[in-house]
Amino acid sequence: MGLLRDWHYIEKAVEIPALSEVIRESLIRALFVRDDRLLPKDLIADLNRLPPVTVKVKDDSEVRKLVRVLNGEESTVSLGLSAEDYHFFRTQLGVGRTREFGVVVRPRTLLTYDWIVPEQRGVQLDFTAYAEIEFSEEAHRAIAQVGATWKQLYDAAPAKGHRVPFVPTVPLDFAVGDGVYGDAPFGAYRGEFGAYVNALRTISPFGHRARVGFEEVANNGTAYDLLHATLPLAGEFFLPVALALRLEAKPTxxxxxxxxxxxxxxxxxxxxxxxxxxxxxxxxxxxxxxxxxxxxxxxxxxxxxxxxxxxxxxxxxxxxxxxxxxxxxxxxxxxxxxxxx
The missing domain is CATH 3.30.70.2190 (Alpha-Beta Plaits)
Structure with a gap:
């Protein structure tokens, strides 16, 4: 999806006729298999260029308001920024009614490269402070905000009578959300990470709250499984803010x-x-x-x-x-x- 989104960028990168075929093939290969050894240095510099503005968010209302501002539905004044931050925000983005901006989420920990076709302009969201975990008292389930680390979830579950069945196959300090908008390799002996995700709480591109899947039960037997079809690339379609996870009983x-x-x-x-x-x-x-x-x-x-x-x-x-x-x-x-x- 990132490749499709930035196809215009690829076209611009290969507009020199003499180099178009060589660079196009190398660029597409690098985007898919993350092999940057054959890419020109200026392209690598472009791909490593982060969005100009990073916003630390703490709740859904902040995310929704930011999306509405970037969509041109609200003024940047409604963000409640200080004079310095307001000036920085507008000058970095070049805010205007007819401008289009992308929104990407910054993973807490990346296993590979810190570029997978990043937005060439726009806003990057930092969900580090978005880290609450709510355990169900009725069944072995939890709602974990995307900024919560796997270790926090794993350590807190036994006190509530639960066990987290999936683990990071590479022992790094991943956030739960890294499994849906990063490259965190969560897995278990009895199933993949997606088998333990019941639903996603998200913010849609229109700034609305949207729930994908069923928080109380697994999405089994339904004709159209949008949840698991988009799970590896959830950040391309909406902004995930929390995951409904299926846990297991704490063993004796x-x-x-x-x-x-x-x-x-x-x-x-x-x-x-x-x-x-x-x-x-x-x-x-x-x-x-x-x-x-x-x-x-x-x-x-x-x-x-x-x-x-x-x-x-x-x-x-x-x-x-x-x-x-x-x-x-x-x-x-x-x-x-x-x-x-």
Whole structure:
């Protein structure tokens, strides 16, 4: 969607006939696979140019008012800015009744590049302060604002009797919203991140509140699943402000086991057995020696490490561990005391 939105920019970048074919192919490749090695330096500079104005928002009303101002429906005076901020806002954007402006959301943490065809002019929203989490008392659900970090959600859930079933597959400090407008790799052993998103609370391009999906139940069996069709690119269609998430019951017992392997073939066989067995862990995290040393500098790293988290009842956990040992046969060493990322 970003490529379609900025097609005019691509046309401008390749308007020199002698270079059009070479640069066009490189630019499109870079946009899709994020390979900037073949791009000219001036194009890289353009792609790294952020929107001129960043606005820190705290609630829906601020987002809605900003959208209406950018749509020309309200004056910039209604933003309630100081004289200095008002002057900066108008001069940076060149505000006018016939001007068009884009709005993008700044991810808290990016795994890859900080450009995915950014708006060449417009406003960037900072949702860092937009970080409330509301847990349901009736079922295992939560409404998390997009600025809340995954760690905040994960740490707060057990006190309310819940467990967060998805984890970042790369252990960085992602916000929940990074999963819908950034590139946060959330996932779980039993499903992808989208399987745990019931609905999105958003602000539409017209400044209206819009809800996509059903907050109380999963969007299963409906003829048109707009939620999961747009989830990876939600920021292209509307401004997500909160996610309705499906959680799981807090287990009575949990355990994380670490298996080390000195050979990749043995690890491959073990993981194949694990996926074919009836054992259903919460998550599995596999690292090579380089990544293991980065995550756990104080622990001696083997060629490969598989860390597996499981949960259940106090009496049923030993049986699960025994089944896990059988599935992971071929490991060099096993430890229950290695810190998990």
């Amino acid at each position: 017992a949990r355990k994380t086991l670490t298996y080390t392997f000195d050979d990749g073939a043995k690890l491959s066989v073990a993981l194949d057995k694990l996926t074919r067995s009836s054992t259903s862990p919460d998550w599995v995290h596999v690292t090579d020696a380089v990544a293991a040393r980065t995550l756990r500098p104080s622990v001696a790293a083997e060629a490969f490490t598989a860390q597996i988290s499981m949960s259940g009842t106090g009496t049923g956990l030993p049986a699960k561990e025994k089944a896990l040992d059988t599935a992971m046969a071929g490991f060099k060493a096993k430890s229950p005391d290695v810190p998990n990322p």
